[in-house]
Amino acid sequence: MNYQAINFKNKLGLFDEHWSPKVVAEMNDYQFKVVKIQGEFVWHDHADTDETFIVLAGSLRIDFKDGFVNLSEGEMYVVPKGIEHKPYAEHEAKVLLIEPRGVVNTGDEIGGKTAENDVWI
């Protein structure tokens, strides 16, 4: 058993690229992923699962087809399953994502923003 805390700043210091989630922990069949985001993502949804965003630094906006939510450091939001959404960050934001193992970041919208989930645990 590993008695080592997971430090978000340390993990975030290990990479620079945007939209490339790194799995830093698992809880049952869920994964915790740190990610840096900047600019505009693609519209997508996750048909089978909710998706949690916790903002570790900076701020971002999640657009929906009929509105948006602004999120800053110390705030979270759960995007319900099946709801189309598009994250956007004017400046770099650092985010903790929580979702079931195997979720693809772009849902079915496979393309340039689709990333492997590098597993760092």
Add this chain to the structure above:
Amino acid sequence: MNYQAINFKNKLGLFDEHWSPKVVAEMNDYQFKVVKIQGEFVWHDHADTDETFIVLAGSLRIDFKDGFVNLSEGEMYVVPKGIEHKPYAEHEAKVLLIEPRGVVNTGDEIGGKTAENDVWI
């Protein structure tokens, strides 16, 4: 659909008591709970699930039968299912817990520290 961010500081400002988790969000069948802790909890385990601690402010220690982990703000730890543990905080710490709906904070060790999970969503 609710486009309101969940702000941890705002939620934590709504109560003073220790060891009394407040459910502030749900993701699938999991719950996010903010809790203030100070002093010593009871030894317990959760036979069927891992349990996630994310430190929002302050620091705490989780004791295990053969060791411990120290956690500070911006750090997380996942206690594996079935592992006996006892949280401890010398000074008040503010924590985000993530675990499946219905988990009792003290596991099977029902007693003075057992708390209802007030649902605030």
